[in-house]
Amino acid sequence: MAVAQLDGAAIVDEASFHRQSREAFGFPATYADSIDAWVDCMSYLRDDENMTRFRLKPDEVLEIVILEADKMKAAAPDLLEELAFCVGGINERYEDYGEQPALELVLR
Numbered sequence: 001m002a003v004a005q006l007d008g009a010a011i012v013d014e015a016s017f018h019r020q021s022r023e024a025f026g027f028p029a030t031y032a033d034s035i036d037a038w039v040d041c042m043s044y045l046r047d048d049e050n051m052t053r054f055r056l057k058p059d060e061v062l063e064i065v066i067l068e069a070d071k072m073k074a075a076a077p078d079l080l081e082e083l084a085f086c087v088g089g090i091n092e093r094y095e096d097y098g099e100q101p102a103l104e105l106v107l108r
Contacts (some may be wrong), residue, residue, distance in 0.1 A: 002054050002062045008072035008107075017079055026053025035082060042090050045102045061104050069107035 004024040011017045018033040027041050028051060041051040045062060048055075054062055064087070066072060066080075073080050084105055091101035 002056060002060060003065060004054070004062060005065045005067055008066045008068040008070070011066075011072045011079070012075040014076075014079060017076070017083075027051065035086060039086050039090060042086075042103065043093055046094075046099065056102055059100050060102075061100075062102055063104045063106055065106045065108060067108050 006017075006020045006024050011020055014035075015033070018031075018038070021027060021038060022031060025041065027037075031037055031041065044051040045054055045056045046058065056062060069080070087103045087105045090103055094100065094102050
């Protein structure tokens with residue numbers, strides 16, 4: 001299983017979330033620092049688009065681990081909720097294409 005870690009203590013707003021995401025997922029230089037761009041990049045984990053540093057196999061899952069998630073939840077609760085919603089939506093998108101879900105959000 002592939003794993004990417006985000007430091008929840010350092011995520012206090014969208015800007016810090018996108019900085020963490022750029023580093024953890026290896027998004028391309030053209031990444032637009034928006035939730036829409038995040039969803040777009042994470043929707044190509046099994047393709048040759050090089051939208052992240054990860055290239056998942058058909059049944060592989062990328063575990064997104066947010067360390068100190070309680071601190072992120074205290075500082076940016078709406079962002080954490082939106083992230084969980086996006087992960088669910090991305091997994092639905094994979095299922096719509098006949099693939100296995102690709103993401104698992106783990107709060108530690």
